[in-house]
Amino acid sequence: MITVSLRPIVSKINLPTVLKTTIHPGDSIERLFIATQTGEIFYIGNGVIETFLDIRPQIIKLGASGRGYDERGLIGLAFHPEFYYNGLFYLHYSVAGTQGPGALPSARLESFKPNPCDPRTLNLKWINREIKYDHIDTVEEWILQSNGQPQKRRTLLNLRRPFFNHNGVNSLNFSPETGKLVLTTGDGGSGYDPFNLSQDDMEIAGKIVEIDVVKATFIYNPPIVTRFNELPTPIQETLTVIAKGVRNIPGISFHRFYDQYIKYVGNVGQDLVESIFSFVHYKPIPVTKLVQASLMKSELDQEGFINFGWRGWEGAFPTSIIRGCSANQTLDEKITAYYNDVVKTSVRRLQPLTSYFHKDPRPDKFGGTALTGVQPYMGNEIPDLTGSVVFTDFARDKESQSPVRGVLAYTWVRTDCKLNDFSVIETDYNFGSQSAFYVSLGANLDQTRLYLGVYGSMNVTNFNQGTVFEIVP
Template sequence: MIKVKVRLRPIVSKINLPTVLKTTILPGDSIERLFIATQVGEIFCIGNGVIRTFLDIRPRILKLGISSGGYDERGLLGLAFHPQFYYNGLFYLHYSVAGTQGSGALPGAFESFKPNPCDPNTLNLKWINRDIQYDHIDTVEEWILQSNGQPQKRRTLLYLRRPFLNHNGVNSLNFSPETGKLVVTTGDGGSGYDPFNLSQDDMEMAGKIIEIDVAKNTYIDNPPVVTRFNELPVPIQETLTVIAKGVRNIPGISFQRYYNQYIKYVGNVGQDLVESIFSFVHYKPIPVTRLVQGILMNSEPDQEGFINFGWRGWEGAFPTSLIRSCSANSTLDEKTIAYYDEAVITSVQRLQPLISYFHKDPRSDKFGATALTGVQPYMGNQIPELTGSVVFTDLARNEESQPPVRGVLAYTRVRTDCKLNDFSVIETDYNFGSQSAYYVSLGTNLDQTRLYLGVYGSMKVADFNQGTVYEIVP
C-alpha cells in the first residue's frame, strides 16, 4: 500500500480527554461546527475559530479515576445528533451516572481475571447478585436544544448496570443513515477475557450493537436499571433490535456510502494479540421481543444474517489465547487457547475481520499495537491517497523503546472479496516534543471529507487539561 504523509493542524488545546469528535449544524445556523465531548462531561462547540461550552454535565458524571489510580474507562462516552437535529434540536448522550459507584462483580483489580484452561470454574463464571455486585450504572438519554439555546434533558432511554469499570464502549452513540435509528455500541462489561461470557449470551445487553427506534415513545420516563433484555418493560423492548454480538470493546460504528448501500465498520479492541476492524453491508437485526420470546419458548431465534464478531472464543482472526511468558527468551512465549470449546462453537458463525493488526509485529513498516481508538471512512479529496479508504487510530505504539509515547494513524481499504486486508501506517510530521501523545479519538464531519484527531498527554483521565484536537490535513 502506498505511503501517505499528512500534517496535524491544532484546532484547540488544553482541554480534558476528548472522547467524541462530531460535527453538526445548529438550528438556525448556516455553518457546520465541530463538537468535542470530553470524558469528564463537557461538550464544546467550535466555529469560526471560537470555542464555547455547549453543555457541561460534570455534576451528573461519576467521579473518575479515584478507584483505579487515575485511569478510567467510564464518563461521558457517547454523543449523537439526531439526523433532523437542525429542525428538532434532539441529541443523545451516554454516560456513567454520578453516585452509582459499586464494588465490582469480582474481587480484586478490575483487569485481574484470567481464565485457567485447567480449571473449569474459571471458564464458567456467572455474574451473581447483580443488584449489589456491580461497578456502576450507565445511562442513555435524549436531550433537546431549546429555542432559547439551552439544552435540556427530555427522557432516559436506558439504564445499564455494568460489572466492571472498563469496556463500556466509546463514541458509543451513532445514527444509522440506513434505518434512521440510534445505534448503541456496548462493550462486554469489562475485566479481561469476558469472565461471564456476556458477549455471546443473546439475553445480555453487554457485548452487543443495539439499535433504538427513538421515534417510538415508550411513555416510560424512568426505566428500570437492567443488565438483560428480558428485564426491560415490553414498551422499551419494542424499540430495540440487536445488530451484532461478540463485541469485546468498541470505538463506535461508522457508515460509508457505497453506491446505493452502506458499508458498516466496527473496530473491536483486542485482549493480548490483535486489534481488529470488521466490515459488513448486509445484516439482519433481531428484534429484542423475538429474543425474549425465544428464551420463554426455550427456542433459539433464527440467526441467519445476524452479525457475530466471535469474542470471547475469538480475538479477531485468532482463537483467544493466553500468553505464558518465557522469561529467558520472549520469542519462545507460549500461546494457549483459553476457550477452546467456544472457539470451535463460534468458528463458523462469526464474521471474519477486514484486518487484524498485532500487539507485536516484527515487520519494519508496521507497528506494535496497544488499543484501537477510532475507525472512520475518508471520502474527501484533499488527501487523494486516502480517498475512499478507512482510517484508524491506535492509542500508542507498543514498542520496547523509551518514552515519550506516540499514537499511530493508519489506513486500510475495503476488499469486496471479503478477504483479510493489509494496512499501512500514515506518517505525520507533527513534533509533540517531550510530551506523550496518546491518540484517543478519531472523528469526521458530516460528509466524511474531513478527519479530526483527539490526542491526550496522559493515559489518566484524572490528569486534567492535557488534550488537543487536530484536523488531519495534507
C-alpha cells in the first residue's frame, strides 16, 4: 500500500479545474497556475497567490435553474510551448448570456435513458439546433502583453452544446509531438449520448481535435457551429481529428518514453465503469478529408484512427442500463443499452489500459463516481510511483463513507499492452468533517511533481471551498 501526504499550497479558492505550471516571461522558475471554474486564473509566486486573469463576467451564470452542480465555466487553459517568448495562451469556457433551453424537452441531469424496446429512444436526432441547445463554448487565443496585462487576440472556435454537462475539463493541452493545441470535447451530455454524437464523424462533440494555431486564419469571429462541415474552409484546414467515441475527458497527458510519447486519456463512465486509455501510434484525419468523405457519402479508411467505443461501449463493457434488484443490489440486472452500436464498434475500438468500477466487491479497491484527472508521474520523491499513471476520482462510492472523500489511485502500462489492474493510494491528510471532492489533477512540466485540486462541495455556487495540494511523500 502506498501512502502519500498532501501539502496545502492555497486554500479558500473557487473550484480548481486546471492545475499547470509554466515559466512566466522574464521569470526564471516554473510557477503553478490554477484556473477556477468560475473564471479566475491565479499563479503562485514566492508563496503568494497572484491573479493572472479574471474573466468571471464572461462566464455563463453557473448553477442556473436552481441546480448548484454544473459542468460549464472555465474548463480549459493551455500555455503555448513558447509562452516564455511569445506570451500566448489559450482558454476554453462557456460564454455568459448564452443560456438556452436544452436539446430535449426534459433533459435535466442524466434524465435521458434509452429504452432498448423503443426504437425512437435509440435513434434520436438533434434538430432545431439554433434554438434547441444549452449554451455556447468558446476556444480563444490570448497574449500576455509586454505591460503584463493579458489580452484576447482571437477566437478559434465557437461550439454550440446540447446540454449543460460533458463539455470536457482540463480540455486544452499542447502536444509535444506535433506542437498543436489539443482540444478534448465531451459528447455534449445528458446521459447515454442520446444523439450518438460521439461516433458521428461530422460532429465536433465526443472527439479529440488538434488545432494548428500557427496556420493563421483571418476569421476572428468564427460562426457558432456543432458540426465540422459548418466551419469555413480556412478553419477546417487548421483541424485534424485524433479520436472519437469520447463520453467526457478530464484532459490528455503525454508521457515521453525514449523517442516517442505515450498518450493517456481518461473517459468518464456512465453507470458502471471509469476507464483510462493509452496509445502511442495514431493516424489523425484532417477535417477537410472528413468533410469531403461526408459530401461524397464515402467511407474513409479509419485504420489507425482512435475510437474509444462510446456510446456502444463503456470502457471494456457494452454500455448497460441497470435495472435495480430491490432484494439484493449485487444482483442488479444489466441490460445492453445499444446492441447495434456495440456490434458496430466492437472491433474498431481501443481497449482500455485500466478500468475501475462504480461498485467493486474487492476489499482493497474502491467504488468510484467519475474520473477527474490522469497524469504520469516521473519524479523520484515517491519512488513506488515512479513511472506509473496516477489518477483521481471525484468521490468514493457514497455508501462507504461520510463525509465524502475523493480517491487517488495508480496503474502501470504493461509491456504486452493488456488491461491492467489498479491500486489505491492512501493519503494521511485530515479533512475533518468537511467533504473533499477530488476535482482535478495536474503536474509540472517534467511530470516530477503532482498537484491535486479538492473542493468542499458538489455545488460550484458554494464559493471559496477549494484547496490545491501538492502530493508529497
